[in-house]
Amino acid sequence: MKARVYSVVALRRVSISLQPTLSTGPSAFLRRIQPSRPSSLTTPALRYGVRSLHSQPARRASTSPAEASNPAMAFPCLDALETRSAKLEAKSLSTGPEPTYTTGATEIFHCNDPLSLDWGGVLPEFEIAYETWGRVNADRSNVILLHTGLSASSHAHSTESNPQPGWWEKFIGPGACLDTDKYFVICTNVIGGCFGSTGPSSVDPADGQKYATRFPVLTMEDMVRAQFRLLNHLGVEKLYASVGSSMGGMQSLAAGVLFPSRVSRIVSISGCARSHPYSIAMRHTQRQVLMMDPNWNRGFYYGRVPPHAGMKLAREIATVTYRSGPEWEQRFGRRRADPTKPPALCPDFLIETYLDHAGEKFCLTYDPNSLLYVSKAMDLFDLGHENQQAAAERRAEREQLIQSGSSPNTNDPYCSLTLPELPYSEQPGASIDDSSTPVPGDSRPPEDLIMGLSPLRDVPTLVMGVASDILFPAWQQREVANALRLTGNRNVTHVELSEEQSLFGHDTFLLDLKNVGGNIKNFLR
Numbered sequence: 001m002k003a004r005v006y007s008v009v010a011l012r013r014v015s016i017s018l019q020p021t022l023s024t025g026p027s028a029f030l031r032r033i034q035p036s037r038p039s040s041l042t043t044p045a046l047r048y049g050v051r052s053l054h055s056q057p058a059r060r061a062s063t064s065p066a067e068a069s070n071p072a073m074a075f076p077c078l079d080a081l082e083t084r085s086a087k088l089e090a091k092s093l094s095t096g097p098e099p100t101y102t103t104g105a106t107e108i109f110h111c112n113d114p115l116s117l118d119w120g121g122v123l124p125e126f127e128i129a130y131e132t133w134g135r136v137n138a139d140r141s142n143v144i145l146l147h148t149g150l151s152a153s154s155h156a157h158s159t160e161s162n163p164q165p166g167w168w169e170k171f172i173g174p175g176a177c178l179d180t181d182k183y184f185v186i187c188t189n190v191i192g193g194c195f196g197s198t199g200p201s202s203v204d205p206a207d208g209q210k211y212a213t214r215f216p217v218l219t220m221e222d223m224v225r226a227q228f229r230l231l232n233h234l235g236v237e238k239l240y241a242s243v244g245s246s247m248g249g250m251q252s253l254a255a256g257v258l259f260p261s262r263v264s265r266i267v268s269i270s271g272c273a274r275s276h277p278y279s280i281a282m283r284h285t286q287r288q289v290l291m292m293d294p295n296w297n298r299g300f301y302y303g304r305v306p307p308h309a310g311m312k313l314a315r316e317i318a319t320v321t322y323r324s325g326p327e328w329e330q331r332f333g334r335r336r337a338d339p340t341k342p343p344a345l346c347p348d349f350l351i352e353t354y355l356d357h358a359g360e361k362f363c364l365t366y367d368p369n370s371l372l373y374v375s376k377a378m379d380l381f382d383l384g385h386e387n388q389q390a391a392a393e394r395r396a397e398r399e400q401l402i403q404s405g406s407s408p409n410t411n412d413p414y415c416s417l418t419l420p421e422l423p424y425s426e427q428p429g430a431s432i433d434d435s436s437t438p439v440p441g442d443s444r445p446p447e448d449l450i451m452g453l454s455p456l457r458d459v460p461t462l463v464m465g466v467a468s469d470i471l472f473p474a475w476q477q478r479e480v481a482n483a484l485r486l487t488g489n490r491n492v493t494h495v496e497l498s499e500e501q502s503l504f505g506h507d508t509f510l511l512d513l514k515n516v517g518g519n520i521k522n523f524l525r
């Protein structure tokens, strides 16, 4: 792996300033743009708790007749958040603050048939944004459905109408691993997303208002069912392959389980067949910091300042899970952005400014509610038989209700889960015994999972994992491969990239053309 070194000079864009900002900082800025308002009550910047907590000591330092023992600290990272809030607030007075979430022109499929969802919700109609590359052949047998990760759009590769490079630019094209001389590649934005497909920022046709958190809980399977409606519309009966990485790797497997006769091959990279507690924990913390941003406003922030601070923090946490410690050891080590300055509580080490930058880049480019819904759908993912059975029963019950003419009451808040009154107590057998507990993925997968994956017994499958991935650890792909083999599937290819091959962790699928791309190409031919 090529180690990269980022110099302090390259960090100028992060604009770290250790100078006190009392006179020219955002508080002055806020005063300038809103002279007549009692700003501590009305601006979201000031409603966000950090403002008052951190600005207080600085003000005291400048007004108190007695000298403080030490000077007040500056907090340029908080100043930056406040400045952004103020700018968004000012903009809201004219055009509305919410950014437009788009990565450019796409095709749109509008489906008028309602989509019933696994957890009882319904989309009376929906749209899917999609893009395509290559040419479909006469019998439509060369179609590859490419599934995205959590926050990606359908723009996997540049198109004539959108020449911007896509998120898998080098993996798609003539002669590339998804070879557009041979295959017709379709990529969609998932439902629940915000790049053209129906999601929480879309309008509910029932009342003309944005769904916000009236959007129903989604599953991976719901997203895949919506994609297959698109395939029906395009006249594609059977896919040459279903391909995806990360969340896309989950969807790729789900497509095969839901529609085994319509999928000829599966590629699942850095995915899994069921989310494990560590990954749920990491997504939970992201959702929590986002929901704790008062601008989130229980999801009803459209037309107001979006929860950009929560989004930034959520992305920083996510980035911690997307890469690897060893990569950062090589890339940043213990270096600080500016070692000539004293340490700061705002981003200071290069790893901190890196995370800060990742959060900055993302926080206004993706709809916060989409993040919550899609991330929750990842947590709920479980291709085990029991879970599939339970979903099927819920769907059948709902269907029966609809058939009988009694409409399910959609006005009851159905996400009313509260913590049980009795505190949690450890379950018998849940304690860890180091000497006898087998490494997950190396032991026999649970029977429930083998049974759940049994629809894939005749579908050739490539399962790829990366040893440095902490979010979808390599044992999860071993588990998928083992479970598939135990269903009787004799055509399972399992590849695990070692730490020598990639230290990029979960993001390897975006970066490693040689190993990831090479293995996909070999498998698909």
Ligand SMILES: CC(=O)SCCNC(=O)CCNC(=O)[C@H](O)C(C)(C)COP(=O)(O)OP(=O)(O)OC[C@H]1O[C@@H](n2cnc3c(N)ncnc32)[C@H](O)[C@@H]1OP(=O)(O)O
Residues within 6 Å of the ligand: 006, 010, 011, 014, 148, 149, 150, 151, 245, 246, 247, 248, 322, 332, 350, 351, 352, 353, 354, 355, 357, 361, 507, 510, 511
């Ligand atoms: C869970 C799922 O389903 S999918 C999850 C998939 N992963 C993601 O969504 C994360 C997406 N990752 C990215 O977007 C990455 O940018 C990639 C993979 C496209 C490219 O990765 P890399 O080439 O290694 O670049 P990376 O983003 O790590 O670093 C480069 C950027 O960080 C900046 N940077 C690097 N080091 C530092 C530092 N110490 N301080 C501040 N900024 C820094 C660079 O200036 C550059 O900025 P730019 O992107 O604005 O030009």
